[in-house]
Amino acid sequence: MDRCFINVITKIESLLDEYYFFATDLETGLTWVTKKAAKKFEMEEGIYPNLYERLMDFVHAYDRNEYEEGMKKRVLLENLQDELCIRFGKGKDLSLYSIMCEHVKISGKDVLIVILKNENVGPAFDAITSLYGKKRFREDIKEAMENHRKMAIILVGFDHIEDISIVYGQECGDHIFSSAALRFIYMMTDDTAVYKINDMGFVFVLRNEEYENVIPYMDRSS
Numbered sequence: 001m002d003r004c005f006i007n008v009i010t011k012i013e014s015l016l017d018e019y020y021f022f023a024t025d026l027e028t029g030l031t032w033v034t035k036k037a038a039k040k041f042e043m044e045e046g047i048y049p050n051l052y053e054r055l056m057d058f059v060h061a062y063d064r065n066e067y068e069e070g071m072k073k074r075v076l077l078e079n080l081q082d083e084l085c086i087r088f089g090k091g092k093d094l095s096l097y098s099i100m101c102e103h104v105k106i107s108g109k110d111v112l113i114v115i116l117k118n119e120n121v122g123p124a125f126d127a128i129t130s131l132y133g134k135k136r137f138r139e140d141i142k143e144a145m146e147n148h149r150k151m152a153i154i155l156v157g158f159d160h161i162e163d164i165s166i167v168y169g170q171e172c173g174d175h176i177f178s179s180a181a182l183r184f185i186y187m188m189t190d191d192t193a194v195y196k197i198n199d200m201g202f203v204f205v206l207r208n209e210e211y212e213n214v215i216p217y218m219d220r221s222s
Helices: 003-015 035-040 051-058 061-075 134-146 161-168 170-185 211-221
Strands: 019-025 030-033 046-049 085-090 093-106 109-118 151-157 192-196 201-207
Touching: 019 035, 030 051, 046 051, 051 061, 051 085, 061 085, 061 093, 061 109, 061 170, 134 192, 134 201, 161 170, 170 192, 170 201
Parallel strands: none
Antiparallel strands: 019 030, 019 109, 030 046, 085 093, 093 109, 151 201, 192 201
C-alpha cells in the first residue's frame, strides 16, 4: 500500500473519534489495518488476508448473516452506497457501527476504503434496543439540572436477566430487552424519554411532572 496514502488515512483517522479505517487491495484481497483499528479489534497493525472474515468474531450473532452478505457484495464493488449497520463487540462491550465504503484508485490499483463509525458515540443509541443510551441520559440530566427543570426518574429493572442470559444464551437476554423496548417506545412523549442504561434495565425521565402523576406511570411501565 502506498506510504503517502497510509500516512494521510492515519492522520484523518486520528482526528475522528470512534472511526476505524481499513483499505483492501481488490486484486490481492489483502487489507491494511491501521494502528487504531488494530487495537480496537485485538490485532497488530499491518496487512491481513481475509480481514473481514476475521472481524466476524466481533459481530453480534444476530447480525452475522447480514454482515457476511454485505461485505461480500462490497468487495465486488456492489451496493457501496447502501446503508449497512452492524453490531460489533464482545460481551458487554457492544456498539452499533455503520459501515461506509468507497472505491478509489491508488498507484493504479483498485482499493476499497472501509470505514467503521461507532454510532453509539454520536447519537448515543443503545445497540440492542435502539433506545437512548447512557451518554444521552447523562446529557439530558445535566441539561435539566443546569436549567433547574423539575423531573422524575423511574428505574425499571429486570430480575434474573443475567441468569437467563447465562442459561439460555446472550441472544435470549437481548430478545427480552428488545421486546420490552418496543413497548416502552410507545410510552414516549415530548416530556417523557426512556433510556437503556445498563445490562439490568431501563430509566424513564418524566419532565415537569408532579409526584401524584408519577405513580400511575410506574404502574404502566411495570
